[in-house]
Amino acid sequence: MLNDEQLLARVRESGDAEAFAVFxxxxxxxxxxxxxxxxxxxEVAADLTMEVxxxxxxxxxxxxxxxxxxxxxxxxxxxxxxxxxxxxxGEADDSVRRxxxxxxxxxxxxxxxxxxxLTDEGRVLELLDALPRAQRDAVRAFVIEDRSHASIASELxxxxxxxxxxxxxxLKSLRHNLEEPA
Amino acid sequence: MSFVDRYEQQLRRASASLPQPASNPxxxxxxxxxxxxxxxxxxxxxAATSASAVAVASGVGGLWPESAxxxxxxxxxxxxxxxxxxxxxxxxxxxxxxHLGGSGSGTDWDSARxxxxxxxxxxxxxxxxxxxxxxxxxxxxxxGYGVKCAxxxxxxxxxxxxxxxxxxxxxxxxxxxxxxxGGRTAAIETRSGARAPFERTGDVYxxxxxAGSRLVSAGRTQSIGPPSGRFVxxxxxxxx
Numbered sequence: 203m204l205n206d207e208q209l210l211a212r213v214r215e216s217g218d219a220e221a222f223a224v225f226x227x228x229x230x231x232x233x234x235x236x237x238x239x240x241x242x243x244x245e246v247a248a249d250l251t252m253e254v255x256x257x258x259x260x261x262x263x264x265x266x267x268x269x270x271x272x273x274x275x276x277x278x279x280x281x282x283x284x285x286x287x288x289x290x291x292g293e294a295d296d297s298v299r300r301x302x303x304x305x306x307x308x309x310x311x312x313x314x315x316x317x318x319x320l321t322d323e324g325r326v327l328e329l330l331d332a333l334p335r336a337q338r339d340a341v342r343a344f345v346i347e348d349r350s351h352a353s354i355a356s357e358l359x360x361x362x363x364x365x366x367x368x369x370x371x372x373l374k375s376l377r378h379n380l381e382e383p384a
Numbered sequence: 385m386s387f388v389d390r391y392e393q394q395l396r397r398a399s400a401s402l403p404q405p406a407s408n409p410x411x412x413x414x415x416x417x418x419x420x421x422x423x424x425x426x427x428x429x430x431a432a433t434s435a436s437a438v439a440v441a442s443g444v445g446g447l448w449p450e451s452a453x454x455x456x457x458x459x460x461x462x463x464x465x466x467x468x469x470x471x472x473x474x475x476x477x478x479x480x481x482x483h484l485g486g487s488g489s490g491t492d493w494d495s496a497r498x499x500x501x502x503x504x505x506x507x508x509x510x511x512x513x514x515x516x517x518x519x520x521x522x523x524x525x526x527x528g529y530g531v532k533c534a535x536x537x538x539x540x541x542x543x544x545x546x547x548x549x550x551x552x553x554x555x556x557x558x559x560x561x562x563x564x565x566g567g568r569t570a571a572i573e574t575r576s577g578a579r580a581p582f583e584r585t586g587d588v589y590x591x592x593x594x595a596g597s598r599l600v601s602a603g604r605t606q607s608i609g610p611p612s613g614r615f616v617x618x619x620x621x622x623x624x
Binding site: 213217219220222223226227230231234238239240241242243245246248251252255256259260263264288289290291292293294302303304305307308309310312313316321346 | 386392399402584591604
């Protein structure tokens with residue numbers, strides 16, 4: 203099974219839509235939960251999630267810069283940028299989604315129920331607590347406290363590469379556990 | 385099929401339509417150039433909106449449940465009373481009309497709509513006045529409403545907000561609401577990053593906000609501030 207970075211490499215090399223779909227599946231709900239806990243409605247969270255993946259697809263498939271060392275960190279970096287931009291503008295930016303000709307989000311009752319499940323703070327924290335300590339501390343600092351890899355590495359007295367690996371593995375476990383019924 | 389599934393299908397189609405870096409560098413450059421034009425236009429629109437907000441600020445109007453003398457950016461103590469919970473004017477248009485009395489003159493009462501305020505058992509109102517849209521939020525402690533009426537320009541600029549700050553010795557929440565237009569959104573930014581009960585109903589975002597949080601709407605940010613026992617709304621002097 204390809205890791206996250208290898209999936210992005212496939213997208214860059216050959217425009218492999220299947221590889222990006224796998225990448226999307228790995229992070230869609232984790233990212234949706236991230237936005238849902240920071241925005242006012244499930245619709246805004248869904249709009250931002252869509253916009254982040256649209257931007258990630260464009261960057262991965264048509265970008266000319268180097269691909270990221272940490273796909274998770276890269277994706278959440280885009281997410282933070284989009285979130286800050288939405289606060290500043292007072293609305294979710296959807297320029298990339300529109301440019302790609304993708305339809306806007308329409309959530310049905312089942313979607314709303316799922317978003318509410320994902321935003322159940324107790325459940326997320328419970329799953330986070332179930333991670334190995336090193337991964338839990340790294341994910342908590344990176345995703346919940348919005349700290350940089352460098353800052354976390356400094357505190358934990360390890361390299362940034364180690365922090366990236368812990369965040370990546372922690373998010374992988376977290377998203378796997380989120381898919382399990384509560 | 386969930387929206388996550390539907391979106392995956394859209395991503396697959398989008399991926400197929402995107403240029404490949406190795407296969408067509410010119411097409412790829414043109415694509416990036418087209419994408420970059422979008423945000424640039426967005427910034428121009430945002431700047432124009434901010435300028436409008438400054439220009440129209442003096443035209444903001446207000447309507448009050450009591451004939452209180454107010455000035456722009458005034459802080460007005462709500463009238464004492466038995467509170468709004470369960471009051472007829474929470475859900476009855478005729479009772480609201482009677483409660484507001486002469487302050488509500490000119491209101492199109494057919495347009496009045498009552499809505500629930502997330503995180504509370506109270507309800508607020510929206511209604512129209514000539515050339516203006518009004519938002520009425522209930523005092524969480526005493527009987528009465530804080531009402532803000534604003535033009536479409538003011539609504540678009542995020543200026544049509546009402547914020548109630550209960551006294552420091554009260555456990556009542558800060559009640560916050562803002563009118564929106566044009567598909568815009570509003571949000572409460574909290575210090576902890578936790579989500580406040582703040583939701584959209586019609587053209588209103590409303591809910592409760594913890595002390596120290598901020599209301600962000602149409603690029604405008606307002607501090608909710610610590611509890612103060614005061615009702616805050618920027619309004620012009622309407623006294624005789």
